[in-house]
Amino acid sequence: MDVFEAIRVRRSIRKYTDQEVPWDNIVTILQAGKYSPSAGNLQNWKFITVKIDGKRSAISQACMQQEWMEQAPVHIVVIGEPKKAERFYGVRGSRLYTVQQCGAAIQTMMLTATSLGLGSCWVGAFDEYEIRRILGLPEDVNVQGIITIGYADEQPEAPPKLRLEHVMYFDKWFGRLENPKTYIGWWSVFNKRTVDETKKLAKKVHKKVKEKISKRVKKDRN
Numbered sequence: 001m002d003v004f005e006a007i008r009v010r011r012s013i014r015k016y017t018d019q020e021v022p023w024d025n026i027v028t029i030l031q032a033g034k035y036s037p038s039a040g041n042l043q044n045w046k047f048i049t050v051k052i053d054g055k056r057s058a059i060s061q062a063c064m065q066q067e068w069m070e071q072a073p074v075h076i077v078v079i080g081e082p083k084k085a086e087r088f089y090g091v092r093g094s095r096l097y098t099v100q101q102c103g104a105a106i107q108t109m110m111l112t113a114t115s116l117g118l119g120s121c122w123v124g125a126f127d128e129y130e131i132r133r134i135l136g137l138p139e140d141v142n143v144q145g146i147i148t149i150g151y152a153d154e155q156p157e158a159p160p161k162l163r164l165e166h167v168m169y170f171d172k173w174f175g176r177l178e179n180p181k182t183y184i185g186w187w188s189v190f191n192k193r194t195v196d197e198t199k200k201l202a203k204k205v206h207k208k209v210k211e212k213i214s215k216r217v218k219k220d221r222n
């Protein structure tokens with residue numbers, strides 16, 4: 001699965017089967033998080049993998065009683081270390097960069113989960129104090145987000161997303177192009193891909209038919 005496909009098909013999954021997630025998949029997901037960008041390559045994050053039933057249940061409760069989370073066999077709690085970023089970048093580092101890069105790591109891990117055939121959900125609604133207590137966090141770190149991971153037991157409909165034309169400008173606020181649809185609409189990407197794939201398929205079929213005909217002709221001659 002290429003990256004764009006993973007981005008397109010990823011859905012927030014809130015219903016999981018009880019199938020275990022292979023350990024090597026968890027490691028791959030954590031590795032992906034590790035490769036995410038961070039200001040000055042600070043990597044001021046920690047990823048806490050939680051598999052113990054009781055702990056996942058406590059986390060679900062601390063996430064405003066989102067009980068569906070309990071079913072997910074794995075939680076990854078993403079922790080930021082704002083002090084490390086503050087040392088280099090001041091308040092911008094602790095308040096902005098730490099949040100942004102942990103967000104980037106969360107998304108990278110979720111996309112990796114998708115590419116491995118796993119479902120995931122980003123959970124941002126939690127009682128920070130409770131999560132700190134459950135995980136025994138020191139004072140100088142904070143909770144940036146929780147990812148649930150497991151095999152999906154639902155296939156949610158894709159939620160409505162705004163059209164690209166509605167979320168993008170060119171060159172300035174409200175900057176528009178006359179007819180952006182002809183080259184940036186979502187369909188242009190997919191149409192191109194579909195046309196390319198259809199061409200490939202047509203070539204393949206053409207080759208096969210040609211082979212069959214020549215075989216038939218040879219057979220008839222003999």
Ligand SMILES: Cc1cc2nc3c(=O)[nH]c(=O)nc-3n(C[C@H](O)[C@H](O)[C@H](O)COP(=O)(O)O)c2cc1C
Pocket residue numbers: 010011012014066121122123124125126159
């Ligand atoms: C910062 C953030 C916090 C979120 N918190 C929650 C949450 O607490 N519970 C939940 O069920 N989904 C949560 N979500 C998932 C969103 O609801 C979901 O991404 C959105 O509805 C779009 O659906 P999609 O992910 O399938 O595209 C969160 C997503 C983000 C980015």
